[in-house]
Amino acid sequence: IWLAFLVSLLRPGGEMVIAADYKQKIYAQTYASNATSQLPFRGRWRQISDVSERLPDVIVPWLNQFASDHQIGDPEDLPLAPRQTSFAFASMTMWKNFDSENSALSEVCKLVQWLKAKHSKSPEAIALLVPTRRLGAALVDAISATFGSESVDDVFGEKHRSKKRRMYMGGGRLKASTIHSFKGWDIETVILLWHSVKPMKDGDYELLYAGLTRAKVNLFVFNLDPELRYVANEFPRSYTAEVDALPNVREE
Numbered sequence: 001i002w003l004a005f006l007v008s009l010l011r012p013g014g015e016m017v018i019a020a021d022y023k024q025k026i027y028a029q030t031y032a033s034n035a036t037s038q039l040p041f042r043g044r045w046r047q048i049s050d051v052s053e054r055l056p057d058v059i060v061p062w063l064n065q066f067a068s069d070h071q072i073g074d075p076e077d078l079p080l081a082p083r084q085t086s087f088a089f090a091s092m093t094m095w096k097n098f099d100s101e102n103s104a105l106s107e108v109c110k111l112v113q114w115l116k117a118k119h120s121k122s123p124e125a126i127a128l129l130v131p132t133r134r135l136g137a138a139l140v141d142a143i144s145a146t147f148g149s150e151s152v153d154d155v156f157g158e159k160h161r162s163k164k165r166r167m168y169m170g171g172g173r174l175k176a177s178t179i180h181s182f183k184g185w186d187i188e189t190v191i192l193l194w195h196s197v198k199p200m201k202d203g204d205y206e207l208l209y210a211g212l213t214r215a216k217v218n219l220f221v222f223n224l225d226p227e228l229r230y231v232a233n234e235f236p237r238s239y240t241a242e243v244d245a246l247p248n249v250r251e252e
Helices: 002-008 057-069 101-118 133-147 160-169 204-212 226-233 240-244
Strands: 093-097 126-130 152-154 174-178 187-194 215-223
Touching: 057 204, 093 226, 101 126, 101 133, 101 187, 101 215, 126 133, 133 152, 133 174, 152 160, 160 174, 187 204, 204 215, 215 226
Parallel strands: 093 215, 126 174, 126 187, 152 174, 187 215
Antiparallel strands: none
């Protein structure tokens, strides 16, 4: 409906560009090729580029394989290619499994403190992403209890739209969001807390993929889903031993 409305606004001979990413079809909606079948567009969708514009190079090959294994995206999609960009610092990547939510939440707090203290990461360059609002509320409670209630901007609870605008504006605080609300954004460091989704339905793997692809430099995944524990053996890791040895967080 929206596409038809936009087309109706075109002047004779006017042009329109439509972009779609089937790998991030997180709402299980009709694919764009079907949505445009009744519109005056012809031919196949064009691949703009196969080069990743945001991801750490080290995870791109694994991400391609993950997408293939779980049939994420269109069969015609080209595999992503690394940017081959040299940063002044190395990307940090990790996938770690947990048996309990409380343990994972505690580890998130420890990691945030480590990133701030050891790597001088600005809090506003760190996003804490979750698949559900319930898990997000628990995460914000843990962060607030450790670092203070003014240490994080989030989209949970009442007035989430105005809170999302505040999060977008920044202000030196951590960002906590559902993957849905963070879709379309990117940030230097992503800490993704993923819980069990049973059974995995249409859109769930795409939701996880969308969360994984928000990171520009550093990506840490804390997994609570038993069905995805195997990923820890395949995921490209750096600084893992250092993170595994993190001391307990000192509450302030």
